[in-house]
Amino acid sequence: MKMALDADTDTSDEALMVLYANGDRHAALALTQRITPRVMGYAYRLLSGDRAEAEDVAQETMLRLWRMAPEWRQGEAKVATWAYRVATNLCTDRFRSRRRQGRVALEDAPDVADPAVSADTRLVEADRTNALQAALAALPDRQRQAVVLRHIEGLSNPEIAEVMGLGVEAVESLTARGKRALAAILSGRKAELGYEDD
């Protein structure tokens, strides 16, 4: 009996790619459910919280993934790592385009609301999220990518090295410098972000 694949199945992403290329429609669904949220969240961070652009990046990344599937070779790369790399390049193009047009500002980050918490807490959380998003936007591209991949997306340094096409030491250096820069940017807003009361 053939079981339907979904995001929770034990089948690896790489095996799903092969199944997809062989015409398995359930594999398309499982890959969509697994990869899209990761790419979307990552793009959202890199693009200063611009949801519409993050959705465009996610859709374009997945389109390239579909087209890549027939040539996918198991064991050569992780699907998620490949998707992060494509998304990184797409975001870099968009971010640079925005910079050329002067559209990037520290106040670009949108409000993010979680209905499960109280209004006061939500305000503090929203302030913190916005402050972090703005601080990330102020980092150089490579530092922002490394920090987001390491500390928000939870990738290992070797995985980040593969995504960014760098050595592991270079990734460690970028991450450390990125975090120092973030701390420096945010230290002026500690009281505003409620950290002195914690």
Next chain:
Amino acid sequence: MQEDELNRLLDGAKFTAPAPSPALLDRILADGLDEQLRLRPAQALRPEPGFWARIYGAFGGLPTVAGLCSATVVGLAVGYTDPTTINYLTGGLPTDLSEVIDLFPSTDFLATEG
């Protein structure tokens, strides 16, 4: 800002990215299924070889079949040709070439006994 404060801020950010909307997931899945359909005809267009195609392949394809046909035609031609014609063509040749042509005279001692 202290490192632990920054780490907490980054940890909290793991849960604040928006989830993809159902509409986005639908669009992406539709793209995936469209692309999949484009892949499948390319695989389906290769038909199974028929009986004669398999026989043809079993003989080794065009070069082998061409060679077989040539050999057959030559064989038939020789079979239907008057043998005197062949004698006419080959009659002038000596029957024992070794008596006429000594290709390696310096090696005659190898052929002598004793």
